[in-house]
Amino acid sequence: MEINKGKKRELKGTVVSNSMVNTVRVRVNSTQAHPVYKKIVDKKKIFFAHTEKELNIGDKVTIRESKPYSKNVKWIIVDNKE
DSSP, rough: OOOOOOOOOOOEEEEEEETTTTEEEEEEEEEETTTTTOOOOEEEEEEEEEESSOOOOOOOEEEOOOOOSSSSSEEEEEEEEE
C-alpha cells in the first residue's frame, strides 16, 4: 500500500554562499502586496539547502522541501539552471 505524503514545496532562487560542505545558502525573492496600502513590496528569504554538486555563487537553482539534514538544512537542490 502506497501512502500519499502530499506535494512538497518547490522554490526558485539564487545561490549566495557555497562555503559549507554539502550545503549552500539560497536566496528566494518574492513580491507581495501590502494589505492596506496595496503597494508592492519585495521580500527575500535565505534557505539552507543540501547538495552533492559543486555550485557557484550566482547559480539559479530550484529547491524542494525534504527531510531535515541538520538543524537548519531542510531543503535539497533539485535542478541547477546556469
